[in-house]
Amino acid sequence: MAKSVKGKGAYSLAFVRLFSFLVKMGNNFNKLRVRFGLRRMSRNPGNVSDWEAIDRFTELIPEMKYYNRSDALYQIRLRALANGYKNLGQWLQRVSSDPEDLRELKENLTFVGSHFFRGDVWPTLKRQLENMLSVRDKEKINVWCAGCSNGKEVYSVLMLLSDLVPLDKVSLLATDYNREMLRQCEAGVYSLRTIDEIPLRYWPFTEKYNEERKTKKDFSHLFQFRFVSRLRELVQTRLVNLLMDDYPRGFDLILCRNVIKFFENDSKRKVQERLADSVNPGGIIVVSDEIEREGFPDPESLGLTRVGNSCVYIKSAQI
Numbered sequence: 001m002a003k004s005v006k007g008k009g010a011y012s013l014a015f016v017r018l019f020s021f022l023v024k025m026g027n028n029f030n031k032l033r034v035r036f037g038l039r040r041m042s043r044n045p046g047n048v049s050d051w052e053a054i055d056r057f058t059e060l061i062p063e064m065k066y067y068n069r070s071d072a073l074y075q076i077r078l079r080a081l082a083n084g085y086k087n088l089g090q091w092l093q094r095v096s097s098d099p100e101d102l103r104e105l106k107e108n109l110t111f112v113g114s115h116f117f118r119g120d121v122w123p124t125l126k127r128q129l130e131n132m133l134s135v136r137d138k139e140k141i142n143v144w145c146a147g148c149s150n151g152k153e154v155y156s157v158l159m160l161l162s163d164l165v166p167l168d169k170v171s172l173l174a175t176d177y178n179r180e181m182l183r184q185c186e187a188g189v190y191s192l193r194t195i196d197e198i199p200l201r202y203w204p205f206t207e208k209y210n211e212e213r214k215t216k217k218d219f220s221h222l223f224q225f226r227f228v229s230r231l232r233e234l235v236q237t238r239l240v241n242l243l244m245d246d247y248p249r250g251f252d253l254i255l256c257r258n259v260i261k262f263f264e265n266d267s268k269r270k271v272q273e274r275l276a277d278s279v280n281p282g283g284i285i286v287v288s289d290e291i292e293r294e295g296f297p298d299p300e301s302l303g304l305t306r307v308g309n310s311c312v313y314i315k316s317a318q319i
């Protein structure tokens with residue numbers, strides 16, 4: 001299977017790379033347009049209602065107190081613009097009168113983007129998984145992706161695990177606070193241009209899929225791929241707000257990357273303590289990613305040992 005993929009691989013890869021390049025150019029242009037709009041909105045000191053609206057948003061969304069305020073406000077502004085509102089006061093009015101809009105806004109207080117095999121943590125994680133598997137005799141490996149976004153991290157870790165254990169030994173819980181992200185994670189359908197982020201040897205885990213054509217303008221969705229059912233069926237999704245809800249427990253591996261950084265300091269600490277509680281003795285926690293290097297400030301107090309300078313932590317087997 002891997003050989004035939006390699007044979008066709010050169011042409012497919014060249015095509016996908018050209019396609020990705022063109023789409024990325026288009027996306028960058030769109031990002032510039034949004035940023036330009038944002039700057040104009042926030043640089044308008046005469047527009048008092050914008051500033052009043054910010055206070056009102058803080059009252060309307062009590063959860064904001066758990067988040068890094070400037071990031072949360074940035075997201076609110078971004079969503080206002082994306083919905084066609086240049087004035088925050090008008091956006092506030094719409095959101096306050098529509099519970100569905102309010103819920104959607106609450107679920108989008110952070111950036112939700114993700115990539116396959118994001119960051120350079122994967123070789124370190126693979127080595128630690130090998131170590132863990134060499135000293136254990138448990139039947140199942142329980143994995144939790146906390147703040148899983150659209151599932152790219154979920155499928156990345158499943159593909160990595162497929163190198164180490166039969167996949168029927170793996171059970172994976174993917175949680176997020178954003179329903180749309182969980183829906184995408186379950187569907188396991190992604191734009192073909194992102195397949196380039198997945199090493200070629202894992203491509204047999206994907207299949208062509210282009211039923212969900214979106215708008216004529218958005219070429220990125222004309223071509224899609226989907227993970228095969230063997231992988232999708234391993235994923236269980238659940239709505240879990242890491243700031244408010246009970247945490248599931250008993251995991252051998254927890255990934256909670258690029259999530260905690262959006263929380264304010266007290267919440268960061270509480271979430272870290274609770275994650276350390278949810279992992280089994282001898283288990284592994286991965287936080288943040290290598291680029292940000294934001295980790296546990298005091299891992300020993302939680303019974304964790306950091307692997308080198310990475311964002312991978314091992315829980316003491318004695319606890």
Ligand SMILES: C[S@@+](CC[C@H](N)C(=O)[O-])C[C@H]1O[C@@H](n2cnc3c(N)ncnc32)[C@H](O)[C@@H]1O
Binds near residue numbers: 118256
């Ligand atoms: C930047 S994405 C990170 C996705 C993935 N972990 C990665 O590293 O690529 C952050 C995710 O955290 C989720 N999130 C934000 N606040 C949350 C909360 N309070 N509880 C659970 N998930 C949350 C967002 O919905 C989003 O999907």
